[in-house]
Amino acid sequence: TQLLEQSPQFLSIQEGENLTVYCNSSSVFSSLQWYRQEPGEGPVLLVTVVTGGEVKKLKRLTFQFGDARKDSSLHITAAQPGDTGLYLCALNSGNTPLVFGKGTRLSVIA
Amino acid sequence: NAGVTQTPKFQVLKTGQSMTLQCAQDMNHEYMSWYRQDPGMGLRLIHYSVGAGITDQGEVPNGYNVSRSTTEDFPLRLLSAAPSQTSVYFCASSYSVRGWAGYTFGSGTRLTVV
Numbered sequence: 001t002q003l004l005e006q007s008p009q010f011l012s013i014q015e016g017e018n019l020t021v022y023c024n025s026s027s028v029f030s031s032l033q034w035y036r037q038e039p040g041e042g043p044v045l046l047v048t049v050v051t052g053g054e055v056k057k058l059k060r061l062t063f064q065f066g067d068a069r070k071d072s073s074l075h076i077t078a079a080q081p082g083d084t085g086l087y088l089c090a091l092n093s094g095n096t097p098l099v100f101g102k103g104t105r106l107s108v109i110a
Numbered sequence: 111n112a113g114v115t116q117t118p119k120f121q122v123l124k125t126g127q128s129m130t131l132q133c134a135q136d137m138n139h140e141y142m143s144w145y146r147q148d149p150g151m152g153l154r155l156i157h158y159s160v161g162a163g164i165t166d167q168g169e170v171p172n173g174y175n176v177s178r179s180t181t182e183d184f185p186l187r188l189l190s191a192a193p194s195q196t197s198v199y200f201c202a203s204s205y206s207v208r209g210w211a212g213y214t215f216g217s218g219t220r221l222t223v224v
Contacts, residue, residue, distance in 0.1 A: 042200050097141075
């Protein structure tokens with residue numbers, strides 16, 4: 001069974017601060033996705049990364065895929081209260097359903 | 111465009127009762143799945159389907175049944191509810207099991223078993 005670890009589990013920061021959350025796997029995977037889940041809603045896809053070393057930017061969010069394809073990070077610049085939510089990473093290792101991490105719960109305080 | 115629709119949004123059951131959680135999608139997705147989400151446990155896969163007439167078990171299938179008679183619908187049945195099944199249930203769909211375009215999730219069903 002492939003393990004997917006996310007850290008930190010919880011993060012509380014002030015508006016305007018920068019932050020990075022991490023997603024690490026016990027083995028190589030073919031692609032990785034990041035989702036954001038707001039209270040009372042289902043997760044919503046933010047980005048898919050497929051190439052080792054790949055960097056993708058989505059406004060103030062920067063996603064990086066590790067060179068060895070075993071880890072990924074999400075960096076948020078100048079966090080805003082609207083960034084509050086549960087950030088989930090999910091990996092694909094073949095023709096099987098996505099495996100989700102337990103998530104990082106982010107709270108941005110105004 | 112509705113996406114993935116789950117009903118009901120909230121449900122309270124007594125131990126031993128049965129019920130069906132409904133999930134429908136209007137995107138012509140072949141892949142559909144059910145997850146449960148519990149505090150500190152993340153999203154855990156219950157059952158999934160790669161097309162009409164095809165279903166398979168996920169990580170936590172015990173106590174749940176599914177069937178897929180149409181592309182659009184993928185209901186989840188609890189045969190005899192137990193307090194351990196208290197959770198938030200999410201249905202997700204995608205063009206393929208690998209989810210290259212991402213999974214589309216419903217807004218969830220919050221189930222309490224007393």
